[in-house]
Amino acid sequence: MKIGSSVSTSSDVYAKNYAFNQAQLQDHAELVEKICFAGGEEKKKKQHARGKLTVRERIEKLLDPGSDFLELSSLAGYELYDTPVPCGGILTGVGQVSGRLCMIVANDPTVKGGTYYPITVKKHLRAQEIAEKNHLPCLYLVDSGGAFLPMQDEVFPDKDDFGRIFYNQARMSAKKIPQIASVHGFCTAGGAYIPAMSDQSIIVEGNGTIFLAGPPLVEAATGEVVSAEDLGGARVHTEKSGVVDHLARDDAHAMAIMRQVVRYLGVSKTMPVRSQQPREPLYDAEELLGILPDDVSKPFEMREILARILDGSELFEFKKDYGTTLICGFAHLGGFPVGVLANNGVLFSESALKGTHFIELCVQEKIPLLFFQNVTGFMVGSEYEHGGIAKHGAKLVHAVANANVPKLTLVVGGSFGAGNYGMCGRGFDPNFMFMWPTSKISVMGGAQAAFVLVMVKRQQLEKQGKQMTSELEAEIRQPVEAKYAREGHATYASARLWDDGILDPRDTRRVLSQALAACMHTVNSETQFGIFRM
Numbered sequence: 018m019k020i021g022s023s024v025s026t027s028s029d030v031y032a033k034n035y036a037f038n039q040a041q042l043q044d045h046a047e048l049v050e051k052i053c054f055a056g057g058e059e060k061k062k063k064q065h066a067r068g069k070l071t072v073r074e075r076i077e078k079l080l081d082p083g084s085d086f087l088e089l090s091s092l093a094g095y096e097l098y099d100t101p102v103p104c105g106g107i108l109t110g111v112g113q114v115s116g117r118l119c120m121i122v123a124n125d126p127t128v129k130g131g132t133y134y135p136i137t138v139k140k141h142l143r144a145q146e147i148a149e150k151n152h153l154p155c156l157y158l159v160d161s162g163g164a165f166l167p168m169q170d171e172v173f174p175d176k177d178d179f180g181r182i183f184y185n186q187a188r189m190s191a192k193k194i195p196q197i198a199s200v201h202g203f204c205t206a207g208g209a210y211i212p213a214m215s216d217q218s219i220i221v222e223g224n225g226t227i228f229l230a231g232p233p234l235v236e237a238a239t240g241e242v243v244s245a246e247d248l249g250g251a252r253v254h255t256e257k258s259g260v261v262d263h264l265a266r267d268d269a270h271a272m273a274i275m276r277q278v279v280r281y282l283g284v285s286k287t288m289p290v291r292s293q294q295p296r297e298p299l300y301d302a303e304e305l306l307g308i309l310p311d312d313v314s315k316p317f318e319m320r321e322i323l324a325r326i327l328d329g330s331e332l333f334e335f336k337k338d339y340g341t342t343l344i345c346g347f348a349h350l351g352g353f354p355v356g357v358l359a360n361n362g363v364l365f366s367e368s369a370l371k372g373t374h375f376i377e378l379c380v381q382e383k384i385p386l387l388f389f390q391n392v393t394g395f396m397v398g399s400e401y402e403h404g405g406i407a408k409h410g411a412k413l414v415h416a417v418a419n420a421n422v423p424k425l426t427l428v429v430g431g432s433f434g435a436g437n438y439g440m441c442g443r444g445f446d447p448n449f450m451f452m453w454p455t456s457k458i459s460v461m462g463g464a465q466a467a468f469v470l471v472m473v474k475r476q477q478l479e480k481q482g483k484q485m486t487s488e489l490e491a492e493i494r495q496p497v498e499a500k501y502a503r504e505g506h507a508t509y510a511s512a513r514l515w516d517d518g519i520l521d522p523r524d525t526r527r528v529l530s531q532a533l534a535a536c537m538h539t540v541n542s543e544t545q546f547g548i549f550r551m
């Protein structure tokens with residue numbers, strides 16, 4: 018049951034890998050620091066001068082002292098627009114408030130007045146999606162100028178645009194998922210609906226305002242001249258309109274009131290799982306840096322990774338000697354029971370069948386699934402096609418899609434092709450999905466894509482009676498490889514919210530334990546599988 022390790026920490030390969038991964042992690046940590054604390058002391062001072070706290074200070078006051086905040090997607094919006102939009106202009110994450118895990122969604126007013134770029138909307142909607150799936154109360158810390166007007170066509174009209182935020186609030190409220198808002202600044206037009214659609218709301222006197230149209234628009238439309246405070250200030254809404262329920266003196270007071278609101282919520286239901294005391298792995302997580310190769314295309318033993326993440330380094334493997342390129346087994350992480358599916362090579366028919374069977378077992382017992390991806394896809398070639406790899410792979414994809422238990426995905430190495438689907442990639446709705454900084458994600462590797470495109474061109478030319486030249490081949494190959502290298506990077510993926518964040522491998526246990534704790538509020542209905550093609 019205990020996973021053995023044959024890693025030699027004194028080998029040259031270990032030292033080379035360690036140096037490479039440490040440098041990558043250092044770069045990543047510096048980038049996150051730069052993004053999360055953009056503006057630094059200057060920004061803080063400006064907020065304080067307005068009688069406001071920064072968004073991070075607000076969250077700190079809201080959380081239970083000493084508790085961990087699982088911040089999501091800090092790289093959202095990175096290098097996406099002409100101007101920087103740090104953290105996508107909004108902070109989201111799971112944190113404990115008055116003893117209850119909640120989803121926190123907080124505008125950062127120092128990023129273009131807290132307005133919503135397309136990525137801000139996407140990040141807000143993803144946070145709501147996680148909250149809905151995991152039955153977490155939503156706490157909105159509102160301080161936003163509403164839609165980022167120059168990009169209105171990308172934030173306003175479509176299904177997953179600004180309006181969806183309010184739709185989600187209404188739907189979640191109906192599902193008894195509490196919706197609570199505190200208003201710390203301007204809350205104009207569409208933004209006004211966040212507190213208005215909430216079950217309970219709070220407003221900060223002097224800084225918080227809510228109105229469908231601000232004073233300039235009111236004057237233009239009706240000729241009425243009115244100050245922001247008289248139009249939709251805190252007193253107006255707590256004494257006259259009844260739009261808001263609680264009056265706060267300042268940001269800190271608003272957070273204290275929000276803690277009270279959460280304290281008086283009913284008890285949340287949790288999954289009836291047989292959890293146990295968390296136990297540290299037998300091996301040091303630091304060694305992950307020496308195990309993970311310095312090149313994503315180099316193979317490595319996934320059990321060495323699992324041994325440094327799972328409780329007690331224990332894994333009760335299922336069909337250990339069958340379909341060996343997919344490791345399946347029962348384990349615990351942070352004390353929670355999990356069914357592990359981890360790649361150890363390309364997926365064959367046997368691996369897909371084994372994975373499908375294993376998922377059926379986990380679903381039967383309502384055990385959360387944990388996917389560790391390092392996959393180039395399913396095996397190709399006539400032998401495998403004739404063996405029906407397409408239908409066997411489809412079984413795995415069916416099982417993953419319909420398994421009605423919490424699913425967590427971690428991209429450890431490569432996430433390529435249909436392997437991404439079979440191993441619960443973003444399209445398969447994992448409750449949470451994370452990447453390691455050196456991991457890669459794309460439809461196929463750059464070299465393979467370039468090869469395919471060169472072949473297509475060669476065939477076109479041959480039909481015209483022409484020949485491919487080495488110059489033309491290089492002309493096709495180089496930009497494709499460069500594009501795939503750039504777009505396959507974890508940073509590129511995370512900036513676009515293809516995941517919920519990038520983790521330091523050494524931090525994986527802590528983050529996955531937090532994510533599993535958040536999943537325990539999921540109210541699972543029974544799983545209904547579709548037709549497995551035989």
Ligand code: COA
Nearest residue numbers: 128129130132161162163164165166167203205206207231
């Ligand atoms: N769309 C695009 N940019 C906006 C914006 C919006 N809705 N609201 C503010 N900005 C930009 C400003 O142009 C400014 O950009 P700059 O730093 O490049 O000059 C930046 O955000 C900060 O705005 P500023 O007004 O200087 O900051 P503030 O903290 O004093 O006020 C607001 C912030 C949001 C209260 C204020 O800008 C405002 O009222 N905006 C309009 C809100 C509105 O009517 N929205 C309707 C949307 S449906």
